[in-house]
Each structure stands twice: as structure tokens, then as C-alpha cells.
Amino acid sequence: xxxxxxxxxxxxxxxxxxxLDVLLEERGMTLAQLAQEAGVTVANLSVLKNNxxxxxxxxxxxAVCDVLGCQPGDLLRVVxxxxxARPD
Numbered sequence: 001x002x003x004x005x006x007x008x009x010x011x012x013x014x015x016x017x018x019x020l021d022v023l024l025e026e027r028g029m030t031l032a033q034l035a036q037e038a039g040v041t042v043a044n045l046s047v048l049k050n051n052x053x054x055x056x057x058x059x060x061x062x063a064v065c066d067v068l069g070c071q072p073g074d075l076l077r078v079v080x081x082x083x084x085a086r087p088d
Contacts, residue, residue, distance in 0.1 A: 014054070015081070016079075017051055018048050018051055018053070019077065020045070040060050040063055040064065044060065048060075061075070
């Protein structure tokens with residue numbers, strides 16, 4: 001039986017964090033410049049930058065990495081479960 005049958009299950013918060021802000025700062029780029037060069041909307045990149053993204057298309061990931069000259073692992077990281085469970 002598929003996990004996606006009918007009603008949506010509540011989803012736990014993901015533990016993937018974006019380092020887009022750091023990469024942009026290191027390269028002296030704005031989000032708007034990246035959006036224009038990558039062919040991605042500023043809104044889409046803003047969601048990624050602010051860790052509100054629930055998914056990212058490989059085409060978007062590829063375009064961002066091409067412009068920034070990085071690899072997906074430079075852009076995204078998975079926080080260990082233990083660290084995610086700790087209150088701030």
C-alpha cells in the first residue's frame with residue numbers, strides 16, 4: 001500500500017538546511033542577481049534561502065550550482081537528528 005493514498009499524512013519538519021545566504025555573501029551576489037543568472041524566480045530562491053523549502057527541483061539545483069560554481073553539498077546540509085531535537 002502506498003504511503004500517499006488519499007489523505008495527506010502530517011509531515012515532520014525536515015532537517016535539511018540551506019547555506020545559500022553564505023554562498024551569496026562569499027560571492028558578493030544578491031538574490032536578485034542569482035535569480036536572473038540562474039533563470040529562477042526570486043521568490044523560489046527566497047524560500048530556499050530562508051529554509052522554508054519542502055522540495056527543490058534538480059533543474060533549479062543545477063542552475064543555482066552552475067551560477068555559484070558549487071556542488072549541491074555546498075548548498076544543502078542535513079542536520080543530525082540529535083541537533084534538530086534540541087530546543088534553541
